[in-house]
Amino acid sequence: MLYNESSPLEVRILSRRFGMPNSASIETYLATDGYKALEKALGMSQDEIINEVKASGLRGRGGAGFPTGMKWSFVPRQSPKPKYIMVNADESEPGTCKDRLLIEYDPHQMIEGILIAALAVGAQQGYVYIRGEYRYLIDIVDRAIEEAYAHNYLGDNILGRGVKFHLATHSGAGAYECGEESALLESFEGKRGVPRIRPPFPAVAGAYQSPTILNNVETFCSVPPIILNGGAYFAGLGTPKNGGTRLFCLSGHINKPGVYELPMGFNLMRMINEVGGGMRNGKKLKAVIPGGSSCPLLKADECDLAMDFDTLAAAKSMLGSGGVVVMDEDTCMVKAALRIMRFYAHESCGWCIPCREGTTWLRKLLTRFHEGMGQKSDIVLIGDLAKNMLGRTFCPLGDAAALPTISIVEKFPEEFEAHLNGEPCPYEKSSRLVAA
Amino acid sequence: MTFSPELEARFEKFLAKYPEGRKRSAMIPMLIYAQDEVGSMTDELVEEVARRVGVTPLQVQEVLTYYSMLHRKPMGKYHVQICTNISCLLVGGEELWDRACHKLGIGHKQVTKDGRISLEEVECIGACSWAPAIQVNYDFYHDVTMDQIEKLIDGLQSGRNPEQIADLRKVNS
Numbered sequence: 001m002l003y004n005e006s007s008p009l010e011v012r013i014l015s016r017r018f019g020m021p022n023s024a025s026i027e028t029y030l031a032t033d034g035y036k037a038l039e040k041a042l043g044m045s046q047d048e049i050i051n052e053v054k055a056s057g058l059r060g061r062g063g064a065g066f067p068t069g070m071k072w073s074f075v076p077r078q079s080p081k082p083k084y085i086m087v088n089a090d091e092s093e094p095g096t097c098k099d100r101l102l103i104e105y106d107p108h109q110m111i112e113g114i115l116i117a118a119l120a121v122g123a124q125q126g127y128v129y130i131r132g133e134y135r136y137l138i139d140i141v142d143r144a145i146e147e148a149y150a151h152n153y154l155g156d157n158i159l160g161r162g163v164k165f166h167l168a169t170h171s172g173a174g175a176y177e178c179g180e181e182s183a184l185l186e187s188f189e190g191k192r193g194v195p196r197i198r199p200p201f202p203a204v205a206g207a208y209q210s211p212t213i214l215n216n217v218e219t220f221c222s223v224p225p226i227i228l229n230g231g232a233y234f235a236g237l238g239t240p241k242n243g244g245t246r247l248f249c250l251s252g253h254i255n256k257p258g259v260y261e262l263p264m265g266f267n268l269m270r271m272i273n274e275v276g277g278g279m280r281n282g283k284k285l286k287a288v289i290p291g292g293s294s295c296p297l298l299k300a301d302e303c304d305l306a307m308d309f310d311t312l313a314a315a316k317s318m319l320g321s322g323g324v325v326v327m328d329e330d331t332c333m334v335k336a337a338l339r340i341m342r343f344y345a346h347e348s349c350g351w352c353i354p355c356r357e358g359t360t361w362l363r364k365l366l367t368r369f370h371e372g373m374g375q376k377s378d379i380v381l382i383g384d385l386a387k388n389m390l391g392r393t394f395c396p397l398g399d400a401a402a403l404p405t406i407s408i409v410e411k412f413p414e415e416f417e418a419h420l421n422g423e424p425c426p427y428e429k430s431s432r433l434v435a436a
Numbered sequence: 437m438t439f440s441p442e443l444e445a446r447f448e449k450f451l452a453k454y455p456e457g458r459k460r461s462a463m464i465p466m467l468i469y470a471q472d473e474v475g476s477m478t479d480e481l482v483e484e485v486a487r488r489v490g491v492t493p494l495q496v497q498e499v500l501t502y503y504s505m506l507h508r509k510p511m512g513k514y515h516v517q518i519c520t521n522i523s524c525l526l527v528g529g530e531e532l533w534d535r536a537c538h539k540l541g542i543g544h545k546q547v548t549k550d551g552r553i554s555l556e557e558v559e560c561i562g563a564c565s566w567a568p569a570i571q572v573n574y575d576f577y578h579d580v581t582m583d584q585i586e587k588l589i590d591g592l593q594s595g596r597n598p599e600q601i602a603d604l605r606k607v608n609s
Contacts, residue, residue, distance in 0.1 A: 003566050003578060003607065082455070094521045094560040104608075125455070132468050132505045133561050135574040136608040168453040171465040174505030176559065190460035190489065192502040208458060251523035251564040258565045293522055293560075323564060325523055339525050343559050349502070 003101070004258025007275045011237060011245050014221050015261040018105045024140055026147040029108035035153055037224035041116045042161050044227075046077075049120040053223065055231030057243025062088055062179070062216030063292060063321040064396075065309040068223075072213055074203035075121040081210040085118050085126035086188070086202070089141075089217045090172055090179040092131055093292035094343060095323025098247035098259050099217035103130075103137045106221070107144035111167065113220030115153065116227055117213050118165045125166050127207070129184055132173045141169050176347035180395045181214045183349065194351040195395035218247060218322075238264030242308035250276045252326035253283060265306040272303070272326055283328035287411075291320020293340050294400030296407035317407070332427040333412040334419055337405055338366040344401030355398035358389040362405060372422045379416045383409045437484040443473050447488065459489045463496060467506055475510035504559075512547045512554030514592050517571040518585075520557055523564035532568055532585045533557050539589045553592050566607075572598050575606040 002019045006012070017023040017032060026034070041049055054069030075083060087110065091099040102110060114126050130138050145167055148154040156164045170188060172178050178187040182196035185207055206212020222244055226234045235243040242264040248271060251257045255277030262271065268288065272278065279285055285300040290307065295318040298305075305311050312319040327336065345359035365382055368374055386402040386409075393399070409416060418426045439447070446469055450462040466485050467477065474481050477500050479493075486493040500506045518536060520529040536555055537543055547554040563569030566578035572588070575598065584604055591601035598604060 001607075091562050092560055095523050095564050096560075097562045097564045097566070100562050127453075131562075132503075133558075133571065133574070136576075170453070170461070171468055173464050173468045173500075173503035175503050187464065188461060189458070190463035190491075190499065192499055208455065249565050251567055252526045257567070289522070323523075325526070325564070327526060331526065336522065336525075339520070339522055343521055346559060 004256065007256075007258075007260050009266075009270075009275050010261050011263050012261050013225050013234075013237070013245050014102065014109070014218065015105070015247065015259075017109070018101065023105045024107055024144065026108055026144070026151055029106070030151075033228065034108055035112055035151075037227040038112050038115050038119075038153065039159070041119050041227050042159065042163065044119075046120050046122065049116060049227065052231040053120070053226060056222075056226040056234035057231075057238060057241055058219065058222050058226060058234065059242065059309055060216060061218035061222070061246055061322065063093060063294070063318070065319060068215060068219055071203060071215070072117065072120050074201065075211045075213060076204065077122070079211050081208075082125060083121055083123035084207040084210055084212040085114050085121075085123045085167075086185070086207055086212050086214040087114060087126065087128040087217060087220060088179060088181065088184060088214060089128050089130040089134070089137070090184060091134070091217070091321075092176045092179050093294060093321045093323055094340070095249060095251060095289055095292045095325045096321040097249050097251075098322055100134060100137065101247070101259055102217050102221050103134075104140060107141050108148065109221045109224055110141075110217055111144060111148055111153070113223035114167060115158075115165060116223050117215070117220065119163065121211070121213055123213065124164045127168055127170045127188065129170045129172060129178070129188055131178075132171050135171075138169050138171055145169070175349075176343075177349045177395070177397060180397065183395065184214070185212070192349070194349045195397075197394055216321075239306060239308045239311075241310060246322055248275075248307070249323045250326065251323070253280045253328035253331070254278065254326045255280055262307075265308045265311070268298075268303045268305055268307050268324070271307065271324065276326070279326070279328055281328075283330060285326065286329045286331055287327045287333065287336075289323065289325035289327075289404070291318050292323035293325070293343065293404060294318070294396070295320045296403045297411065299411050318403075330427055332370075332425055333408050333415045334366065334370045335425065335427070337408040338363070338370050340404050341366050341401065344397065348397060348401070352393040352395075352398060354389045354392040355401065358385055358398065359401050361385060362401070366405075369416065369419055370425060372419055372424055374416070374419055376417075376420060379409060379413060382416075437480050439470065440473060443470065451488070460491055463489045463491070463499060464503065467496070467500055468503075471506065476507045507545075510547070510551070511545070511556070513552050514598070515554045515556065515573055516588070516592075517556045517558040517561070519559070519561050519563070519567070519569050521560040523560070524568040527567050528582070529568035531582065532570070532580060535582060535585055536589055539586070540593075548593075553589070572606075576608050577604060578607050
């Protein structure tokens, strides 16, 4: 059963097996071109695989959008240490719920992508780091791994081709910060999930200080179609430098929230109105978080744009992780800013002082403000505090907390003004977004 | 400390997953699976896991305090986790949370006197497109309505398990 109906506007490459009977089984996978990309890759050189991925224009689907082929090429060819593949299945960016589906419906696609990455860099061991809350997905991946071993797609002599690769799952235990690559590696090693200073990057010193390819689930899932159909084919689905399709997670005040696979560069307004069925209850659009809660918000009149990494960057926001959160005219933006900040204050690991103290004080300021006890000078203070966090932390969590806050306070100053002088939240009557 | 044969088998698998000399990697997976059986991060469990992965109990303590799912005191038999993060908030997650707290007379990470139900206001659980969402133990429930949360709480209080509560269907198989 699918969690939401698909849309006729979708281009289903990664999600093409979603909804098929027993879509997670190796039988279904093999009956639908499964592991054919691996067989093809077994006949390719490491450079050929990496060049194909480079040609595809695939960029990391976890949020940063770093070119995947380039990342793979940073792994040193000659290494006295073993190399590792690490899958980031610690999906926890608010607004994002796509990796869950990719694993639930098609775990073998991810495994095949992992195997091709292993061939590309000569790794013999991989791990899938899955957030602890996704316990049932750990069982699904474990089952798929067993099937892959039984069919000789994993093991000491894969398909009799003299290639060795082993794969296992690894459970997290509840920490957003562990989705950050270096914190994930620390957590994987049985430590607190605090970020590492980089460089060196994981490609050189990752798991156990060994060369490691670390990518998001969806990134690995994109690899089999790229190898099977060619990088140029995948690139052609998207916009320049933004190859392929991606899974967008539509949520919030729209008629048909859901996860939809659309070409990179799909127009955001069309996404809301045609894919997502338009605004709920005929309300007007107020703002959109385009790619998970770490991204600066877009005002309604800024939403007529192509959803790719470069267009969003030009609009001073980010494409992020594909979590599109839609807010209608009745949404209290102060409340939204507060809820987002509460999250980052909770999840800040406490390692860097600007993030630990900044998120805590911003949470306090926004709480006070939303309760109607703010002062006019707080509006400036909130922006200043957030700006002082930017670029001053080891990992991107500090920026992730600051950026949406800055965007809200700069784009919706009138909403902050309306909370001044002890006035109750002006949305209290008309909205579900009211103080408890 | 003794565990069930199933958990022992799982531990053995965990410890074999990682390279030679890297047993410490098994610590967090061991703790989170042990929690299902032991109930919480007891001193005894901490010492046992420390011994098995070859670190000091203090090193395990230091790690476990970081992770929100590792509980230092037992939660209820049914741990009801309600997401109020942004996507859930927009469609009523906070109201579900308030209602559950009000009905049970308990708050965040608190347990009912009979030890049956506990509540936790959780951060994003990855169900944003099917919000508001909750988890009961490890099971997901999507598009949860106020009526459903009422029935869930009433049902759990009257001794039923989530599967026996009409109208409520977990989405993960």
